[in-house]
Amino acid sequence: MLSIKNLSHVYANGVRALDDVSLEVPPGMFGLLGPNGAGKSTLMRSIATLQTPTSGDIHFQDIDVIAQPELLRRTLGYLPQDFGVYPRVSAYDLLDHMAVLKGVAGKAERKETVEGLLQQVNLWAVRKKAVAGYSGGMRQRFGIAQALIGRPQLIIVDEPTAGLDPEERNRFLNLLAEIGEQVVVILSTHIVEDVSDLCPRMAIIADGRIVRDGAPHELLASLKGRIWTKTVDKASLEAVRASHQVISTRLFAGQTVVHVLADKDPGDGFAGVAGGLEDVYFSTLAAARQAA
Numbered sequence: 001m002l003s004i005k006n007l008s009h010v011y012a013n014g015v016r017a018l019d020d021v022s023l024e025v026p027p028g029m030f031g032l033l034g035p036n037g038a039g040k041s042t043l044m045r046s047i048a049t050l051q052t053p054t055s056g057d058i059h060f061q062d063i064d065v066i067a068q069p070e071l072l073r074r075t076l077g078y079l080p081q082d083f084g085v086y087p088r089v090s091a092y093d094l095l096d097h098m099a100v101l102k103g104v105a106g107k108a109e110r111k112e113t114v115e116g117l118l119q120q121v122n123l124w125a126v127r128k129k130a131v132a133g134y135s136g137g138m139r140q141r142f143g144i145a146q147a148l149i150g151r152p153q154l155i156i157v158d159e160p161t162a163g164l165d166p167e168e169r170n171r172f173l174n175l176l177a178e179i180g181e182q183v184v185v186i187l188s189t190h191i192v193e194d195v196s197d198l199c200p201r202m203a204i205i206a207d208g209r210i211v212r213d214g215a216p217h218e219l220l221a222s223l224k225g226r227i228w229t230k231t232v233d234k235a236s237l238e239a240v241r242a243s244h245q246v247i248s249t250r251l252f253a254g255q256t257v258v259h260v261l262a263d264k265d266p267g268d269g270f271a272g273v274a275g276g277l278e279d280v281y282f283s284t285l286a287a288a289r290q291a292a
């Protein structure tokens, strides 16, 4: 269990990127969903001991993460948002080198680790190619392989599907889903489907604050009977916005499909619709903005 209490972070320029964040993260996949600039990377980097928060506590099992960062690093697998530049060495050699850094000292053990991981992430056939020449999806799968070195108990993946095409994204998410239910896996993303496809628990972060958290089906239940939809043309969209609480708009075949939030039938041609996690997300963000 990862336990975060009253975590705040203020950057040197005065930006309060995290504002009193408290969160309990159980084993299994946990989705941290929020728009760009919400504070996801700041939170992920703080948990990964890459930066020290201004105040608050982070505990993982019996490790005090802020006081004992080196203990956490032994059991952490981290896939950063941006891996930076890859050297022009083969995936095999790079992974082997990373295993050395991670303390997998024995040659036989390292061979087993590296070969097992390359097979697990389906890069065995291209293990001799330079990672620099990999596609985006292959790089992300390599990123997962390096994060899994040494069987970490805590795995953090920061916006892993950004920039992947649908097929690559699918393969990547399937790989994440296989990692197992015994370890804590935190997936930070601004893509609602990443969470709805994969995560039994989730939280929504906006402006440095956790604004919702729970199981996706519980959050969905709170919207039951309160989401209404209608297809309108562009010209009448403003009028709909003025008279209803619009939570999302989406173009479909040149027309705009509007979702609004209302406790009872708004009439006016609206029909009830079973909400999705996207409705939870957008209505939560709208409420957070109103409260701010």
Ligand code: ADP
Pocket (backbone or CB within 6 Å): 011, 012, 013, 015, 016, 017, 034, 035, 036, 037, 038, 039, 040, 041, 042, 043
């Ligand atoms: P997200 O990962 O959700 O996009 P970030 O954690 O990257 O959010 O950023 C949260 C806020 O902190 C943003 O307003 C961002 O501009 C600001 N920020 C992030 N990194 C720095 C930094 N190194 N110095 C100053 N401000 C930063």
